[in-house]
Amino acid sequence: MLDPQLLRNSLDEVAEKLLIKGYQLDKNEFSELESQRKALQLQVESLRGNRNIESRKIGLAKAAGEDIQPLLDAVASMGNELKSSEIALDSLQEELHELLAGLPNLPHESVPAGKDENDNIELRRWGEVKEFSFEAQDHVGLGAFKGMDFETAAKITGSRYVVLEGELAAMHRALTQFMLDTHSRKNGYTETYVPVIVNADSLRGTGQLPKFEEDLFKLNTEHDNYLIPTAEVPLTNILRDEIISADQLPFKRVAHTPCFRSEAGSYGRDAREMIRQHQFEKIEMVQARRAEDSWQALEELTGHAEGILQALGLPYRVVNLCGGDLGFGAAKTYDLEVWLPGQQAYREISSCSNFESFQARRMQARWRNPETGKPELLHTVNGSGLAVGRTLVAVMENYQQEDGSIVVPEVLRNYMGGVEKILA
RNA sequence: GGAGAGGUGGCAGAGUGGUCGAAUGCACCGGUCUUGAAAACCGGCAUAGGUUUGUAGCCUAUCCAGGGUUCGAAUCCCUGCCUCUCCGCCA
Numbered sequence: 001m002l003d004p005q006l007l008r009n010s011l012d013e014v015a016e017k018l019l020i021k022g023y024q025l026d027k028n029e030f031s032e033l034e035s036q037r038k039a040l041q042l043q044v045e046s047l048r049g050n051r052n053i054e055s056r057k058i059g060l061a062k063a064a065g066e067d068i069q070p071l072l073d074a075v076a077s078m079g080n081e082l083k084s085s086e087i088a089l090d091s092l093q094e095e096l097h098e099l100l101a102g103l104p105n106l107p108h109e110s111v112p113a114g115k116d117e118n119d120n121i122e123l124r125r126w127g128e129v130k131e132f133s134f135e136a137q138d139h140v141g142l143g144a145f146k147g148m149d150f151e152t153a154a155k156i157t158g159s160r161y162v163v164l165e166g167e168l169a170a171m172h173r174a175l176t177q178f179m180l181d182t183h184s185r186k187n188g189y190t191e192t193y194v195p196v197i198v199n200a201d202s203l204r205g206t207g208q209l210p211k212f213e214e215d216l217f218k219l220n221t222e223h224d225n226y227l228i229p230t231a232e233v234p235l236t237n238i239l240r241d242e243i244i245s246a247d248q249l250p251f252k253r254v255a256h257t258p259c260f261r262s263e264a265g266s267y268g269r270d271a272r273e274m275i276r277q278h279q280f281e282k283i284e285m286v287q288a289r290r291a292e293d294s295w296q297a298l299e300e301l302t303g304h305a306e307g308i309l310q311a312l313g314l315p316y317r318v319v320n321l322c323g324g325d326l327g328f329g330a331a332k333t334y335d336l337e338v339w340l341p342g343q344q345a346y347r348e349i350s351s352c353s354n355f356e357s358f359q360a361r362r363m364q365a366r367w368r369n370p371e372t373g374k375p376e377l378l379h380t381v382n383g384s385g386l387a388v389g390r391t392l393v394a395v396m397e398n399y400q401q402e403d404g405s406i407v408v409p410e411v412l413r414n415y416m417g418g419v420e421k422i423l424a
Numbered sequence: 425g426g427a428g429a430g431g432u433g434g435c436a437g438a439g440u441g442g443u444c445g446a447a448u449g450c451a452c453c454g455g456u457c458u459u460g461a462a463a464a465c466c467g468g469c470a471u472a473g474g475u476u477u478g479u480a481g482c483c484u485a486u487c488c489a490g491g492g493u494u495c496g497a498a499u500c501c502c503u504g505c506c507u508c509u510c511c512g513c514c515a
Contacts, residue, residue: 041474045484055496059442075495
């Protein structure tokens, strides 16, 4: 959520920046609602003030043993006027709040203009794209005889799920172990186990609700519970309605969870591959920082995600998302795209974003500044480190041999009982 | 799932209809004392919104949340959520 003060004081600038993200703000609607709000709120508060004064008089008169009936008569009509004004104010404020909650975050000044992924800016590349002396297969072909089974998953559940078996399943697990260990033991994140079922308040806090409910799996329980689309939701909501002390900063958490996305709509080829699944594993890093540290934290966290790709020897590039491709709550996002020889393309494997105070304001996540003694909104930064399924795909395709076997990257071997190669 | 108890400021814990935003203690901050520290003593110490040039003042709201009763609710009533105790079930 944006700062309401900012909208009141700098409506034109806000509208201009929202346009970069492709959002058209109705300035007149906002100004109109806002001026009505102001008038009504003033009215309600002064009516309440009067009532409080009169009520106090009644109390005093009663205590003094005086006749309070005249005072009661004087106050009799106050209630109705107050009530109707309160009702009007409530509905107006709800309308304003909905408008505000529906506004995306403002893009950082370093975000390039543009309307879709074609306008994203490539910042750097790492690693050498390997030339194969044979025709490289994609992971579907490679996995067919090694335990990557989409048909059985379709029988058990439906499309866009997968069953992994044997060494592929082991490598999938090895990847999560390696990533978790790296981020917790080397990069300073506290490993955290979290619920993968969350309530609506948590999803509102991180911004998935109210706008993106169709992307979520909602449970058929008597409460409003959902499966998480990312561990960002439970990890960030640890801080909801909290005021933490300065010595608890920086707040750095990492978790490994399954993620669930309903992904309504078709993405063609992706659906038949292990690229866009309804259920997938992800390692998620979340940081909460004081405002002045968040941009440095984004660079740092992106580096942590890159470190995994580098340790695995997977070529990738870093992309600065343009305004139109930026997510709802992000002020800036770096996508890491890994090279997939089977597709001859770079594909997203991590997304690292700074939300500034956007999420923190929604969930009232604050820290107490010892210099002022006052609570201040935190800035939240998060990113995948990495999406495990897609990493498995990338390893398979980049480490394939002519005979269809897959060499196990050095750093994973300890996690796989020393296996060096997954045979065809 | 059944029965009962309870949710008050950073923490502990008073407060059952009337200047209660809330006693007291601890913690924290400032001061006195001290060579320094501790102790003791004095003072301060919630959050949000509005108004305003204003971190001043004033106003409003907030004692888990949402409704209700009342001139007036931390206090009474209803609903929800959460916690605890006992029983049942269970990986």
